[in-house]
Amino acid sequence: MSIPIYLQIKEKIIEMISELPANSPVPSERDLAVIYSASRMTVRKAIDALVDEGYLYRNSNKGTFVADEVLRKKNTTLDEKSIEREITYKSIYFDVKASSSDEVQSYLNISGEDSVVRMIRLCLADERPQSIEEIYIKRLDLDDDEFRNLPKTRDFNDFIIQGSLTQRFVPTLVPMQYAHMLELKINEPIIMVENIINRKSGAPFIYMKVFNNPKEKVIEITS
Amino acid sequence: MSIPIYLQIKEKIIEMISELPANSPVPSERDLAVIYSASRMTVRKAIDALVDEGYLYRNSNKGTFVADEVLRKKNTTLDEKSIEREITYKSIYFDVKASSSDEVQSYLNISGEDSVVRMIRLCLADERPQSIEEIYIKRLDLDDDEFRNLPKTRDFNDFIIQGSLTQRFVPTLVPMQYAHMLELKINEPIIMVENIINRKSGAPFIYMKVFNNPKEKVIEITS
DNA sequence: TAGTGGTCTAGACCACGAC
DNA sequence: TCGTGGTCTAGACCACTAG
Known part of the structure; x- marks a missing residue:
């Protein structure tokens, strides 16, 4: 498979959190590394991207949590695609x-x-x-x-x-x-x-x- | 010093490129790692940030280059600080x-x-x-x-x-x-x-x- | 004290482009 | 063939927080 592992993990995490309420904790980076059989740095790269896009937020020394949907990054200026309209x-x-x-x-x-x-x-x-x-x-x-x-x-x-x-x-x-x-x-x-x-x-x-x-x-x- | 190395390197790179014209190549990640006595991953993290902010751009398999100033990311909606006005x-x-x-x-x-x-x-x-x-x-x-x-x-x-x-x-x-x-x-x-x-x-x-x-x-x- | 995120290292392999 | 960026690993130490 030529899709980078961190992107695959990113998608898996999105799926995992898709039904969690806001502010739920996600497993620690070390645990996720075990779960997905990858190194911590690779898992971290996936989480970095998700934090950047507003899916997750981190609290230093405490953990990583699901962000409220209102925080998802969006920019509707040039995009109309997301919405299901013709x-x-x-x-x-x-x-x-x-x-x-x-x-x-x-x-x-x-x-x-x-x-x-x-x-x-x-x-x-x-x-x-x-x-x-x-x-x-x-x-x-x-x-x-x-x-x-x-x-x-x-x-x-x-x-x-x-x-x-x-x-x-x-x-x-x-x-x-x-x-x-x-x-x-x-x-x-x-x-x-x-x-x-x-x-x-x-x-x-x-x-x-x-x-x-x-x-x-x-x-x-x-x- | 408690400032992370990658942030220090980031500042050094900004200084290094400050007088270079747009599209000049910067040293490769491996060379920069030697120059700053850091690992390649640390240098890469500094470059990642600079690419994100529009100071540099990468061309896969070719190198990393100085971006035109017009590409620096800015958002003047809430900031008035950058300009020297009272x-x-x-x-x-x-x-x-x-x-x-x-x-x-x-x-x-x-x-x-x-x-x-x-x-x-x-x-x-x-x-x-x-x-x-x-x-x-x-x-x-x-x-x-x-x-x-x-x-x-x-x-x-x-x-x-x-x-x-x-x-x-x-x-x-x-x-x-x-x-x-x-x-x-x-x-x-x-x-x-x-x-x-x-x-x-x-x-x-x-x-x-x-x-x-x-x-x-x-x-x-x-x- | 145990667990977390934040940082860092010194290697490695790959695909691709230029020569 | 060589150098580049892109990815990945398996460790490590730190500061901080919570129990």
């Missing part, structure tokens, strides 16, 4: 142009001659409008395969794993051209999230503006 | 009452008979209004010492370390009673951040509503 996208624009706005040029660190893919789409969950996404990517940063698959791309998490995400939260009034698509009144206050996905090297890769429908989508982060 | 607070209300709103009761999971400390204050940086903070804490959750120091408490990070923080971002128009204090026009869209600090056990501890001045304070997260 997510669909309705494309509004998809084009490649050399003349991008100064804003896009500055965020993607490009000149006015570079071709930029622009994709604007409405995101729906169970037919209800969640947000409008404006996505900008430098054409040369995509190989032909990625470019072809772009209209089918649902979320951009795969791109983020390879780099880093900076999000800026901007209060604004819903833009007039989007108000009716989001089923909002004009002058409704909303949050526009500016997402900048960088590569590991730091080079900007994707610039994305998300206009969120506050009636549908709550932006919540647990850390 | 932060001051102007107290608007400070009282203890048994009759709290349903909203506060529900977030703090208390009944109408429980006394709640309410603290409303204006946060300024270099005399410029940054935000209004409404803070609610169940009186019984504070010992007398903590209660006395409350008016002097600047940020609540110390409380978070012992638990977890959930933040909800709510778009709204600036409340009339706060508009002039934040030097905003009426009907200005702003972001109100609801902060709920939980203890490790999951019990809610502090409920805090922050009305941010968008002209002064940009909410930005790198992850």
